[in-house]
Amino acid sequence: MATDPSLLQPAAFELADDIAIVKARESLDAHTVAIMAWHFHPSTGCPFWLDYAQSLPFNPLTDVKCYDDLKKFPPFEDEWLRGGPLRRWVPRGFADKPVYVFETGGTTGVPKSRVNMRDFRTDYEQFSSTLPDEHFPPGANWLMLGPSGPRRLRLSIEHLAQYRGGISFCIDLDPRWVIKLIQKGWMEHLEAYKQHCIDQAITILEAGHDIRCMFTTPKLLEALALSLEKKGTTIRQAGITGIFSGGTEFTPQWTRFAVEELLDGAYMTPTYGNTLMGLAASRPVTPADGYTIAYYAPQPRAVIEVVDFDDTTAVVAYGLTGRVKLTTLTQETFVPGFLERDEGERERPCHKYPWDGISGVRPFRQLAGATTVGVY
């Protein structure tokens, strides 16, 4: 394994201690075994995995004794998530529960879909505990300015607001139309559509709804801040004290610019998430850490590994670059070793999240040319 460049200099954040790391790993191993017991038991598992288990040369119920044993599964093929019948993914243990379906971006043909019963609520309740009350006051109202449609984001933010005692206002943006506008080169339409969203957001913010917290995307956040500045005000002056935001364009430079010039003191926390994983929180972003954005998956419900581009069963050394490999381990969904369309650098466990993280997340270089990213 190559020399670990990040170990050559002291970390600018609080590292996790060894005991915490070991405990987190034990918890992950135990959780993995429990999830196998659920998904591969005929009374609780979903038709897809029960069928698939017949073709496996091992028994997931007895041969998976820890997280690393999940490597026994062949690579997960994302094509399995495209198209129907969707019920093949619903665990029998949840057969009587209402089912939601959430879709990924839809930038590459038939979107990948994931069934949900309560996972999105659980994920956002857990995420809620990472939000500082000082900036996200309990009881405050929220503005959700971003894509809704077939994504889980709108319902999730709404649940987050309700869970924290507030009400969520929603302005929709359709990213699939935005992608078309970009592909067609209709930049004036793109600008007009963005402004259409921003105008609605400003109207809501000025309507006396006591909105203090917001979810939005980086592109919309900057557009909102610039529009407010033109009106002689700021995001903070509009009442916002806490923002959480997400997207691969969350670079250290963008974050620094936002903190220094757009937010006027409002607190912002970057997140990395998608329909499959849920929501990865970031460790505190500081100038001393070069505004590094490092995400940590919500273990043990989901695990991010940064793996070698050629040998996707091997994680890279800390500080080195690899592809994002995602494992989802909830009772509703089991996805082992899904290779994401992103890459980044492997980060050391930190005090708050004593397991591996990832920084510098960006589109996977071998796919980047064919994908329209950063659209909303």
Next chain:
Amino acid sequence: MHLPALRFGKPYESLERTQLVHFLTGERVAEVSQVGGAIVGRDASKMARARESLLEISPDEIIERLQTAGNLYVHGTLSVGNGKQSPDSFVEQQSATTGLPESLCRANMQKNLFVLSHMDRMLDCLTRGLPPEVLWKGYGREHRGVVVSYQAQSPVLGLVLPSNSPGVHTLWLPVIALGVGLLIKPGGQEPWTPYRMAAAMVEAGIPPEAIGLYPGATDVGAAILAGCGRSMIFGSAKTVEQYRGNPGVQVHGPGFSKILIGDDCVNDWETYLDVMVESIAANSGRGCINASAIYASRHTGEIAAAIAERLGPIDVKPPQDPDAQLAAFTVPGVAKAIWQQIEGGLTASGVMHATAAYGPRLVEGERCGWLRPVVVHCQSPDPEIAKAEYMFPCVSVVRCPQEQMIQRIGPTLVATAITSDPAFQSQLINCTAIDRLNLGPIPTTKLDWLQPHEGNIVDFLYRSRALQVPAETPATSTTPTTQAGVA
């Protein structure tokens, strides 16, 4: 060397930087701060100040300072980024990251100097003798005694410069002299000229708050186009199509410049061989003003063979060699991809590769590639290759009856028409597909800067409109102004 963004006078070092490397060795030449489009959007509030800062200085003084800037640009050692840059190091750096031979970099410097040192005459011609104070004040009196008003359409001109074309900068040099600021996205491979020019201008006394330099990705270009009332963008035919008809955007794409030889002159084609060769190969054939096609009704095979004899042997030389004429394609794989496209075009019916006998055209280096000149003979204007333009000396000599030329040439940035036939000349003058027209054997690459290029920059930046004042005020003429037709 590190080149920070310049936010209208304030250097800004980004956490994101691109490395510029030598096209031959891969050695690092400089790193360039990369900013996002939102910074441009935020700095839009500084645009008005950019123009105001220029208007605080008299137009004559600005022109003098630009002339000083021209000398500093060519001869001075200037503070560029976080270092000092001599003219020689500028040439070395520019050549290293663009692949252009150093001799051609120096030639471009002289071209820029020429424009800056003749700015007074240029503006006089482009404004048709308008007193420069009119642009400063917004209105004034013409030499005929008539009140005229010119309204600036944007306090700054946005510029999205091409990634790697050191020859285009003369187009924006007059902007400061017109009292309009500059908001520039420098080319990825060629940030050198905008940075050095900005440094020279500031050292010569042009207010730093009049110039913004924002290196970055495509979102910077989009933010410039969205935020500036007037912008210039350089790009492909697709870019041209995208912005066609947008009055706020002047778009510069492929030129498809041509030489058209009339039936009255074509028997003497050998007389014009020098003009043809220069038009094709000057500045490594990279410009939109380089000829990509030559049209004649006969002798086309002989013309192609004669040009091939002159250009075919030109070979790749080290960038420092004073005789180097070919620029490298610095992006790996590009030269090969272009050559494969040309090879495909050569298989069409009626197409003959006239430089085939002069050795392989594609020269592949470790990190880059070159294309040696290509001359093609086409029996008609039909083959695709007759309509192509590439960024190296590449020309199609096209057989086409004179009476069909006007219909067949398509968009033509510069047409050099070698003919004395008044009827043909008249058709050419009226042909709207042609932008610049040279009547006579003038190389397509020879530009008279006293005439507009791809639209008059003054007309682009200013709107001529009516402004009336009461008769007794000083701005009005003592001669009674006509009141007819004003209702």
